Amino acid sequence: MDKTKxxxxxxxxxxxxxxxxxxxxxxxxxxxxxxxxxWKDELKMHAKEIVKEKGVERITVDDLVTELTPKARALVxxxxxxxxxxxxxKFLEEQQL
Structure with a gap:
């Protein structure tokens, strides 16, 4: 299947x-x-560790999201x-897609 399709x-x-x-x-x-x-609790603990490690003054929300995203996906x-x-x-079959 080509990319457009x-x-x-x-x-x-x-x-x-x-x-x-x-x-x-x-x-x-x-x-x-x-x-x-x-999952939520584990991710929250990981976020706290990152902030503690980097320092609250030296980390941005974007930095935190960048660091958390791979871990969040892996933890699902x-x-x-x-x-x-x-x-x-099942939904797609029912919709005949």
Whole structure:
């Protein structure tokens, strides 16, 4: 599949997710699962460590986000990723996309 066609397909899927409200339901499910897994607390502790290490006066929000993002992605449990992927696949099948 060429990049243009892939981009169009992604846009179509995203539009359907938004129109049906499924995108917001998936976001809420993700928030809930991350809280249950302790992801938020672990990330908060990591953020505090970074600020303590660098010094509150010498770190910007952008710096903190840059440092936290890879860790945040890595900490998402595989079970949560699988659950969301299954929900998205099911949605797309139901929408015949």
């Amino acid at each position: 892939e981009a169009q397909m992604r846009a179509t899927m995203n539009q359907k997710l938004i129109e049906t409200g499924e995108k917001e339901r998936l976001r809420e499910l993700l928030r809930q699962r991350l809280v249950e897994a302790g 449990p595989d079970s949560v990723k699988r659950e969301l992927l299954q929900r998205i696949k």
